Amino acid sequence: MANPLIVDIHTHVYPPAYIDMLRARHKVPYIHDPSDGGPPRLIILSSDDDPNIPLDQRGRPVDSSYSDIKVKLDFMDKHGIDCSVISLANPWLDFIGEEQASEWAQKINNDLESTCAQVNSATATPDKLPRLFAFGTLPLGAPQQVAVADEVHRISALPHIRGVIMGTTGRGNGLDDPELEAVWGALQDTQLMLFLHPHYGLPDEAFGGPEIVRRYGHVLPLALGFPLETTIAIARMYLSGVFDRFPKLRILLAHSGGTLPFLAGRIESCIAHERTFKVNGGSVQGPQRGIWDVLKTNIYLDAVAYGTAGLKAAVEAGGGTTDRLLFGKMMSHCPPPMTFFNADNFEGTDHPFFPPLNEEDDKWTSVTTNYKAISAAFEGDEAVAAVLGGNAVRILNLK
Amino acid sequence: MANPLIVDIHTHVYPPAYIDMLRARHKVPYIHDPSDGGPPRLIILSSDDDPNIPLDQRGRPVDSSYSDIKVKLDFMDKHGIDCSVISLANPWLDFIGEEQASEWAQKINNDLESTCAQVNSATATPDKLPRLFAFGTLPLGAPQQVAVADEVHRISALPHIRGVIMGTTGRGNGLDDPELEAVWGALQDTQLMLFLHPHYGLPDEAFGGPEIVRRYGHVLPLALGFPLETTIAIARMYLSGVFDRFPKLRILLAHSGGTLPFLAGRIESCIAHERTFKVNGGSVQGPQRGIWDVLKTNIYLDAVAYGTAGLKAAVEAGGGTTDRLLFGKMMSHCPPPMTFFNADNFEGTDHPFFPPLNEEDDKWTSVTTNYKAISAAFEGDEAVAAVLGGNAVRILNLK
Incomplete structure (x- = not known):
């Protein structure tokens, strides 16, 4: 297959302004600069903020691959990725309440937009895709849901924003929360894609308690918790009738759903x-559309x-x-273990976690490996090319 | 395809002695006989034992289809099932501690064995499979794990026992509990199949709390909780190295794993x-065998x-x-809603929950529907026949 277009729709950033904001905080989530001059460390979970761990070792390092768009572009070059749709990494703005939420969302989204515009302008090549687009972030902690909907409408006019990224808790009470109706309405009206992404949303008790979770490092919450969290979130959304009331919503589910x-x-x-539902004589409306219909139409x-x-x-x-x-990144074809834990690794290719290791000179190795995996699962060059990039171009209107 | 052999390996019973034992209890789990003379009701979950619900309406009815083996045989006849491997339904004997646990396990297992022997003797036909085999039950609450292992060894000598059924909590602390080592050893030594079955093992908080769970009836815990519970249980077993220490264990996972x-x-x-594991420089052994190897060897x-x-x-x-x-039963091809909720429905065919409804006279309808579903997924008559019965005969040595 001759050089199919490759679009990566699952790739995260922490813009410098976001990092500075976290640096000014002293409770989770916050950023701490270690005394040895190493990269700043992000303490994202309460369990990471353990007084028994020296402050310099808490959380995970956030190096320039997150905050310097040049490093992202180098990574794309190295791995043959034509275009990336970047999004803010967790915990997004979920922890910011009151009016500040909207201010920060506007700031981050404007940052994303201008980064895309600058990069695309500097790298423009005739007959080639622009290099960057973005999923925006939402002020979900704003006092009124209309403020969230307003930001959806505002960013839909920005030339490089193609959707929004959201965690599974929404405004704090899950995605079947009536406090999200205005947001669903705005997303449907603007046809922005909702990129639904997990964020340690299952309690430790689901795995047998904190001691069990700790025993296996991050394997249980990451390998099982993340996908289960996404499944529960979308199921609650479906059960509450969101797809009946907003039949044109478009949702991109992380980790293949x-x-x-x-x-x-x-x-x-x-x-x-289920006899709770009206169709079986109960009192609860229940979803009207079939789950397979939603999967084929909205998801x-x-x-x-x-x-x-x-x-x-x-x-x-x-x-x-x-x-x-849509092509994201494929972790199972990663080279052997990275030097530190980072949730993003588990989406796969982010530099520096997906290097060609002993094959530094062969910039295509990892992409070729991905070709093989996708080729094994899908029949025909056209299907492979569609998954690698064609679908994203069409579905997200990347031009 | 001409009448392939059909073996149902996922079909539950409550022997009369078990029901009587639950009838004598007054805390969960217990059985209450409603005053209207209807079938006894099993109150299996603390959440079912709600003082706001009249006692006569708590829990779920347990009619003769659970306790009368003749009804099971009628059901098999009606649906063309040649052979069933019956197992005690949840909550098994998990709630019985101390010495009584072993006494009850012996009683139930001897009951299962004699039921199979009597039925097979009464229905024996040359060149046909015996009609019944059983998965035994274990005294998991016994004070010493050796007592559990002893019962595994004892029932391995019974002619109709082909394995044991177990919930995901094991002896109360999950399947990575060192208190189960003797049980794994006994199961490996005897080559009895472990049928791993979920039982409301995820906390409500995994779904957003009790109020959210109640809102959608039993959909979240049954549709998502059951499969996730099984996945977490087997993952913990795998992560703790059980399959490294007992490489010949045989485990049948409910609901396709x-x-x-x-x-x-x-x-x-x-x-x-995961840097917790030795292979990445950590201190925890971690599993030695690959997950795909375990899936292809033990599962x-x-x-x-x-x-x-x-x-x-x-x-x-x-x-x-x-x-x-192995063929169990396929719920998605069930006729429309049953008149009451029962967890077993969600495995599918149990009479009276899988009747031909308006097609009472066509005893083959439901089985034909199952043929179609299995035929759609698997290519070739041989593969279909293997899944419907041939695999079970071979793997469980049903003769």
């Missing part, structure tokens, strides 16, 4: 047999499924076509 | 990048995946063959 492609049929069955998945079993289920869930799958 | 086929690659990736899945997406992922996880998939 968590486990939704595998469990959609089970959700369908349980609803059909898009990234191709971050770590293996052909998951990728094939994702294709089946989309109605048997690859039209709704 | 929960979500394990979809998430196995993600587990693999997260382990490879069997029932074909209760509610759709081709899940079934195909289950096949991929087994190494691309259908050799490790």
Whole structure:
């Protein structure tokens, strides 16, 4: 296959202004500059903010690969990625309440927009895709939901914003919260894509308690918690009728939908047999549209499924076509362990966590590996090319 | 395809002695006989034992389809099931501590054995499979794990016992509990199959709290909680090295492995990048065998995946063959809603929850529907016949 277009829709940044804001904080989430002059460290979880751990070692380093767009571009060059749709990494702005929320959202979104504009202007090449687009961030902690909807409308006019990224808790009470109706309405009206991303949303008790979780490092919350969190979030959204009231919402689910492609049929069955719902004589409305209809109409998945079993289920869930799958990054084909833990690694390619290691000179190695994985799961060069980039260009109107 | 053998390995019973024992209890789990003379009701969860609900309406009815083996046989006849491997339904004996645990396990297992022996003797037909086999139950609350191992060894000599059923909590602390080592050893030594079955093991907080769970009836805990619980349980077992220490364990996972086929690659990736483990310089041993190796060597899945997406992922996880998939029952092809909720419905065919409804006279309808679903997912008559019965006969030595 001759050089298909490659678009990475799952790649995060921490703009400098965001890092400075976290640096000024002293409770989670906050950034601390270690005394040895190493990269600033982000303490993102309460469990990371452990007084038994020296402050210089808490959390995880956030180096220039997050905050310096040049490093992102170098990484894209090295790995043959034509275009990236960047998004703020967690915890986004979820921890900012009151009026400040909107101010920060505007600041971050304007930053993202101007970064894209500057990079694209400096790198413009005839007949090539612009290099950067962005998913914006929302002031979910604002006192009124209309403020969130207002920011959706505002950024829909920015030339490089193609959607918004959101965690699974929404305004704090999950995605079936009536406090999000205005936001769904704004997203439907503007047709901005909602990129739904997990963020340590399952309690330790789901895994047997904190001691069990600690025993296996980050494996249980990351390998199982992240996808389950996404699945629960979208299921609550579906059960509460959001897709009935906003039938044109567009949602991109991280990690190939968590486990939704595998469990959609089970959700369908349980609803059909649930006497709480009106259709079975109960008092609760229940969802009107079928889950497979929603999957084929409203849901898009990234191709971050770590293996052909998951990728094939994702294709089946989309109605048997690859039209709704977008290339993210594929962790299972990463080189061996990185030197420190970072949640982003688990989406895959972010420099410096996806280097060619002993193959420094072969800039195409990792991408070639991804080709192989995607080729194994999907039949035909056209399907592969669509997943790698064509679908993203079409679905997100990247031009 | 001419009448393939059909074996149902996911079908539950409550023997009369078990029901009587629950009837004598007054705290969860217990059985209450309603004053209207209707079937006894099983109050299985603390949340069902709500003082605001009249006692006669708490929990769920447990009619003769659970306790009368003749009703089970009628159901098998009606649906063309040649052979069933019956197992005690939840909550098994998990709530019985001390010495009584072993006494009850022996009683229930002897009951199961004699039921199988009597039925098979009464229905024996040359060149046909015996009609019944059983998975035994374990005294997991016994003071010493050796007592549990002793019961495994004891029942391995009973002619109709082919394995044991177990919930995800084991002896109360999950399946990575050192208190289970003797049990794993006994199961490996006897080569009895461990049928791992979920039982409301996720806390409500995983779904957003009790109010959210109640809002959607049983959909969240059943559609998502059950499979996630199974996945977490087997992941903990794997992470703690059980499959390294007991490489010949045989485990049958309910509901096509929960979500394990979809998430196995993600587990693999997260382990490879987890610095807690020795292989990455940490202090914890970590699993030595690969997850895909375990899936292809130790794990069997029932074909209760509610759709081709899940079934195909289950096949991929087994190494691309259908050799490790066993027919259970397929809920998504159930007729419309039953008149009351019962967890077992969600495995599918149990009479009276899987009747031909308006097609009372067509005893083959539901089985034909199952053929269609399995045929759609698997290629070739041989593969379909293997999943419907041939695999179970071979793997469980049903003769």
